Amino acid sequence: MGRVRQHQALEERLLFERSSPGKVGYQLPALDVPQVDPEEALGSAHVRDEIPGFPEVSEVEVIRHFTRLSSWNYAIDSGMYPLGSCTMKYNPRLNEAVARIDGIIDAHPYQPECLAQGMLEIQRTLEAYLAEICGMDAVTLQPAAGAHGELTGLLLIRAYLESQGDARRVVLIPDSAHGTNPATASIAGYEVVEIPSNRLGMIDLATLRDAVDDSVAALMVTNPNTVGIFEQDIAEVAAALHERGAQLYMDGANMNALVGIARPGDFGVDVMHLNLHKTFSTPHGGGGPGAGPVAVKRHLEPHLPLPRIRAAESGLGFDWDRPASIGRVRAFYGNFGVLVRALAYILAHGGDGLRNATVDAVLNANYIRKGLEGHYELPYEAASMHECIFSDSRQAKHGVKTGDIAKRLIDYGFHPYTVSFPLIVRGALMIEPTETESKHELDEFIAAMRSIAEEAERDPGLIRSSPVTTRTSRVDETRAARKPILKWQGAGRE
Amino acid sequence: MRYLPKSPAEREAMFAELGLASEEDLFASIPADLRQQEPLSIPPGQSEYEIRDYFEARARDAARGYACFLGAGAYHHYRPVVIDSVATRGEFLTAYTPYQAEISQGVLTTIFEFQTMVAQLTGMDVANASMYDGSTAVPEAGMMAARITRRNRLLVARSLHPEYRQVMDTYDRYQGLPSETLAYDPQTGQLDLADLDARLSSDVAAVLVQSPNFFGIVEPVREVAELAHKHGALLVVIFSEAASLGLLQPPEEADIVAGEFQSFAHPPSFGGPYVGILATKSKYLRQMPGRLVGETLDADGRRAFCLTLSTREQHIRRAKATSNICTNQALVALMATVYMALLGKRGLRELAEQNLSKAHFLAGALRSAGAELPFSGPFFNEFAVRPAGGSASEVNDLALERKIIGGLDLGRFYPELAGALLVCATETAKREQIEAYADCFREAADG
Numbered sequence: 001m002g003r004v005r006q007h008q009a010l011e012e013r014l015l016f017e018r019s020s021p022g023k024v025g026y027q028l029p030a031l032d033v034p035q036v037d038p039e040e041a042l043g044s045a046h047v048r049d050e051i052p053g054f055p056e057v058s059e060v061e062v063i064r065h066f067t068r069l070s071s072w073n074y075a076i077d078s079g080m081y082p083l084g085s086c087t088m089k090y091n092p093r094l095n096e097a098v099a100r101i102d103g104i105i106d107a108h109p110y111q112p113e114c115l116a117q118g119m120l121e122i123q124r125t126l127e128a129y130l131a132e133i134c135g136m137d138a139v140t141l142q143p144a145a146g147a148h149g150e151l152t153g154l155l156l157i158r159a160y161l162e163s164q165g166d167a168r169r170v171v172l173i174p175d176s177a178h179g180t181n182p183a184t185a186s187i188a189g190y191e192v193v194e195i196p197s198n199r200l201g202m203i204d205l206a207t208l209r210d211a212v213d214d215s216v217a218a219l220m221v222t223n224p225n226t227v228g229i230f231e232q233d234i235a236e237v238a239a240a241l242h243e244r245g246a247q248l249y250m251d252g253a254n255m256n257a258l259v260g261i262a263r264p265g266d267f268g269v270d271v272m273h274l275n276l277h278k279t280f281s282t283p284h285g286g287g288g289p290g291a292g293p294v295a296v297k298r299h300l301e302p303h304l305p306l307p308r309i310r311a312a313e314s315g316l317g318f319d320w321d322r323p324a325s326i327g328r329v330r331a332f333y334g335n336f337g338v339l340v341r342a343l344a345y346i347l348a349h350g351g352d353g354l355r356n357a358t359v360d361a362v363l364n365a366n367y368i369r370k371g372l373e374g375h376y377e378l379p380y381e382a383a384s385m386h387e388c389i390f391s392d393s394r395q396a397k398h399g400v401k402t403g404d405i406a407k408r409l410i411d412y413g414f415h416p417y418t419v420s421f422p423l424i425v426r427g428a429l430m431i432e433p434t435e436t437e438s439k440h441e442l443d444e445f446i447a448a449m450r451s452i453a454e455e456a457e458r459d460p461g462l463i464r465s466s467p468v469t470t471r472t473s474r475v476d477e478t479r480a481a482r483k484p485i486l487k488w489q490g491a492g493r494e
Numbered sequence: 495m496r497y498l499p500k501s502p503a504e505r506e507a508m509f510a511e512l513g514l515a516s517e518e519d520l521f522a523s524i525p526a527d528l529r530q531q532e533p534l535s536i537p538p539g540q541s542e543y544e545i546r547d548y549f550e551a552r553a554r555d556a557a558r559g560y561a562c563f564l565g566a567g568a569y570h571h572y573r574p575v576v577i578d579s580v581a582t583r584g585e586f587l588t589a590y591t592p593y594q595a596e597i598s599q600g601v602l603t604t605i606f607e608f609q610t611m612v613a614q615l616t617g618m619d620v621a622n623a624s625m626y627d628g629s630t631a632v633p634e635a636g637m638m639a640a641r642i643t644r645r646n647r648l649l650v651a652r653s654l655h656p657e658y659r660q661v662m663d664t665y666d667r668y669q670g671l672p673s674e675t676l677a678y679d680p681q682t683g684q685l686d687l688a689d690l691d692a693r694l695s696s697d698v699a700a701v702l703v704q705s706p707n708f709f710g711i712v713e714p715v716r717e718v719a720e721l722a723h724k725h726g727a728l729l730v731v732i733f734s735e736a737a738s739l740g741l742l743q744p745p746e747e748a749d750i751v752a753g754e755f756q757s758f759a760h761p762p763s764f765g766g767p768y769v770g771i772l773a774t775k776s777k778y779l780r781q782m783p784g785r786l787v788g789e790t791l792d793a794d795g796r797r798a799f800c801l802t803l804s805t806r807e808q809h810i811r812r813a814k815a816t817s818n819i820c821t822n823q824a825l826v827a828l829m830a831t832v833y834m835a836l837l838g839k840r841g842l843r844e845l846a847e848q849n850l851s852k853a854h855f856l857a858g859a860l861r862s863a864g865a866e867l868p869f870s871g872p873f874f875n876e877f878a879v880r881p882a883g884g885s886a887s888e889v890n891d892l893a894l895e896r897k898i899i900g901g902l903d904l905g906r907f908y909p910e911l912a913g914a915l916l917v918c919a920t921e922t923a924k925r926e927q928i929e930a931y932a933d934c935f936r937e938a939a940d941g
Binding site: 014015016023025029034036038041043047048050051053055056057059066069070072074075076077078081086090094096098102105106107109110111112115116117118121122129132135146148150151179182183184185187188192230232234260261262267277283284290291306327328329330332338340344346347348349351352353354356359362363364370382383385407410415416437439441465467471472473474475476479480481485487488 | 509521529530536567587590626668791809834839844
C-alpha cells in the first residue's frame with residue numbers, strides 16, 4: 001500500500017530470556033593493584049549476594065538484541081513525524097560527533113576552571129545566541145527539559161515578585177495550554193486559574209483583563225498557541241499584565257514558528273523557556289534527554305539559578321556570589337551534551353539559515369492545511385503558523401475518531417500526528433511537519449490523509465482495526481493499566 | 495542550507511499553491527510592528543568542517559589527556575563501544591516518546607528492561623522509566639513521600655551530595671516541605687544516628703540519606719530504616735555512584751530509592767546529560783512521578799509493551815499531577831541498559847570490586863605519603879583525605895603540572911573540612927597514575 005511494503009521483523013526475547021549463567025559481554029583489564037576483599041573492606045553486612053535475575057549475555061547477543069528491537073521503532077530517520085507541538089525535525093549527525101569529542105564528553109564538572117575554558121565558552125556562546133533569538137537579556141542553560149524550564153521560570157517570577165514585596169497567589173493559564181503548565185504552576189506553589197479561549201482560538205483580551213488583579217503573578221502563554229495561531233493581541237496582553245504588576249511567561253514549545261521572524265522579548269514576554277530538543281534539533285532519543293534553557297529580561301536576571309558564567313581577565317569562570325538567586329534547579333550546569341548539539345545546529349544554520357528554516361516550517365504546515373481542507377474539519381479559520389489543527393467531526397459521524405485515524409496513518413507509513421490535543425478542540429488532529437519535510441514527503445502525507453478520509457466513509461471498520469501492517473497489532477493499553485506489570489516476571493511466568 | 499530538503503522551484507510551487515506572493519505573506523498573522531526588523535545577529539551558516547574545528551578548539555581548551563581523581567557525583571568509567579553503536583542507531587536516537595505503542599515497541603521494550611534491572615539492583619518492587627538526573631530525583635522522592643505520609647517534614651542527611659541538597663531546597667521552598675539537615679558523625683563520616691533519633695517525630699515524612707554518601711562512606715541503611723520506620727517516616731535512600739550497586743547490599747529496607755545512573759551510561763560530559771532513577775515498593779506505585787512502561791498484549795494476544803498509569807501524569811491530571819515531569823532520559827537510560835546487559839551479573843560485581851581495590855590502593859598510597867583519612871567508616875571508591883603538610887591546593891597544583899586532576903576540596907561545601915580532599919579512583923585509574931598522585935602529596939608535605 002502506497003509507500004509501505006511488508007518486510008520481516010525478527011522476533012526477539014527479553015535480555016533476561018537470552019541469559020545463561022557464565023556468558024559475558026565484557027572484559028575488564030587485569031587488576032594492577034592488590035585485590036581487596038569486599039567483606040574485609042566493607043563488613044559482610046554491607047556486601048550483597050548476587051543480583052537476582054540479572055542478565056548474563058554475550059556481546060554479539062547484545063548487538064543483535066538491540067538491533068532487532070530498534071527495527072520495531074519508527075523514527076525521524078525513517079520518515080515524517082508530524083507530531084504537533086513536538087517539532088520532530090532532522091537531528092544532524094554532525095551534532096552527535098562534536099558532542100563526543102575527547103575533552104568535551106569526558107570533561108568533569110568539577111575540573112579546575114582553567115581546564116574548563118572550552119566548556120564555558122560553549123555555554124556562553126549558546127547563551128548569547130539564544131538571547132539574541134528570543135530578544136531577551138540573559139539565559140540560563142541549567143534546566144534539563146521543557147517542564148523543568150517552566151518551573152525555573154515560575155520560580156524566577158516568584159523570586160522577583162517577592163523582592164517587590166508580594167509573591168502573589170495565582171497563575172493564569174489558557175485552556176489550550178500543555179499539561180505541564182498547570183502541573184508546573186502547582187509545583188511552584190501557585191493556584192491555577194484557567195482562561196477560556198475565544199472562538200478564534202486565541203486569548204480574549206477582555207476576558208484576560210477581567211481576570212488580572214493584584215493576586216495574579218503571571219500568565220503562562222504559548223505563542224504561537226497550541227492551535228498553531230499567533231496570539232494577535234500578545235502586546236496588549238503583556239501590557240494588561242504589566243499594568244497590574246504581573247509577569248508574562250512564554251512556553252517556547254512552538255518557537256520553531258518564530259526564530260528569525262519575531263522575538264518574544266519584543267512583544268512583552270518577561271521570561272520564557274526553549275526546548276532545545278524541539279526548535280534546536282537535539283535528538284528526542286525516545287523521550288529524552290532534552291534541555292530547557294530559560295531566557296529572561298533584565299529585571300529577572302539577578303534571580304537566575306547558580307552559578308552564572310562570568311568573564312574576568314583571567315578567563316571565564318563561575319560566579320557563585322548571587323544572593324538573589326533562586327538557587328539550583330539541577331546539579332552541575334545542565335545537560336551540557338545537549339547544549340553542544342544545539343550550538344552546532346545554530347552554527348550550521350547561521351542567522352539567515354535559522355530564519356529560512358522557520359519559513360520552510362510555516363510553509364510546510366500551511367501546505368498541509370491547504371491539502372487537507374475540505375477533507376477534514378478546520379475548527380479555526382485564523383492563519384496557521386508552524387502547525388495546523390483539524391478535528392475528526394466529519395469522520396466521527398462514521399464512528400472513526402482521531403485516535404483511529406492516527407493508527408490508520410501508521411499503515412500508510414507515517415508516524416501519527418498529535419492525537420486529541422489541544423483539549424479545546426474536540427477530536428483534535430494536530431499536525432506539525434517542521435522544515436525537515438520535502439515537498440514529496442508532504443504530498444505523500446496529504447495523499448494518505450485524503451485516502452483515510454475516504455476510507456472513513458467507505459470502510460470505517462478497517463480504520464478502527466488498524467494498524468494492520470505493523471509487527472504489533474493494536475496494543476491493549478487498558479489491560480496494561482488494570483493490572484500493572486512493570487518488570488520482567490521471571491521464566492515460565494510469561 | 496544542507497538540512498532543508500527543497501529546491502527553489504519546489505518552494506516556489508508551494509507558495510503558488512497557497513496563493514502567496516512572498517515570505518512576508520506567510521507571516522501576515524503576526525502584527526507588522528511585532529515582526530523582527532533586523533536580521534539575527536548570528537554569523538552565517540558554517541560547513542561541517544568549520545563546526546568540527548570550532549569544537550575541536552574548545553576541546554583543546556580543556557583537560558584532554560589528564561588523569562582525574564574527581565568523583566563527587568560524576569564518575570569516569572570505561573564505556574564499551576557497543577553502547578554508542580546502539581545509541582546512535584537512528585531508530586533509537588531519533589524516535590519520539592513512545593506514545594504510539596505499535597511503532598515504538600523497540601523503545602518500550604528497552605525501557606521495560608531498564609525498569610526491571612533498576613528494580614533488581616536496588617531491591618525495590620518497581621522502578622520508573624527514569625528521571626532527569628540524580629539531583630532532581632531527590633526532591634521528587636521527597637514530594638512523593640510527603641504525598642504518601644501526608645506529613646511535611648523532611649530530614650536530609652548533610653552527607654547527601656551538597657548540590658542535590660541545593661536542588662531539593664529550590665524545589666521544596668514553595669511546597670510547604672520544611673527540611674532539616676542531619677549531622678554526620680565526625681569520626682565515621684556516617685549519619686549521626688543520635689541526631690536522627692532526636693529529630694524524628696510523628697510529623698516527619700521521610701529521612702533522606704545517601705549511600706555511599708558524599709564522602710564515599712557506606713551508611714548503615716538498616717539502622718536508619720529502623721529508626722525512621724519506628725516513627726512512621728519513610729526512608730529514601732539515594733546514591734550517586736551506581737557502580738556501588740554491584741557490590742553493596744541493596745537498600746531493601748528503603749521505601750524509595752533515588753539515584754544517578756551516569757556511571758553506567760554516560761561520560762561526565764561536564765555535568766550532563768545523565769539519567770536519574772526512582773524505585774519504590776509496589777504499594778506506593780500510584781504516587782510515583784514519571785513515565786512507566788507496562789507489559790500487555792496486542793490485539794492478536796502477543797506480548798507487547800506500552801506507557802501506562804498515565805493518569806498520574808501532567809498531560810492527563812494537569813495541575814493535580816504527581817509531578818510536572820514530562821520527559822524521561824530515554825536515550826541515556828538506553829545506554830545504561832546496554833551497559834548493564836554487557837557487564838551482566840558478573841561484570842557489575844567485578845567492576846565494583848576493581849573500584850574498591852583501586853580506591854583502597856589509592857588510600858594506602860596517600861597514607862604512605864603521610865596523608866590522613868578523617869573518616870573511619872567503610873568506603874567504596876572515593877574517600878576524604880587530608881594531606882600531611884602543605885595545603886590541598888598545593889597538592890592539586892603540583893598534580894596539575896603533571897597532568898593530573900586531583901580531588902575536590904571539601905571546604906567548598908563543608909567549611910569544617912576545608913583542606914581535605916574528596917578523591918575517587920575507579921577502574922580507569924592506573925597504578926602509575928595513583929602513585930604519581932601520591933607523590934604529589936609526599937612532595938607537598940616535604941614542601
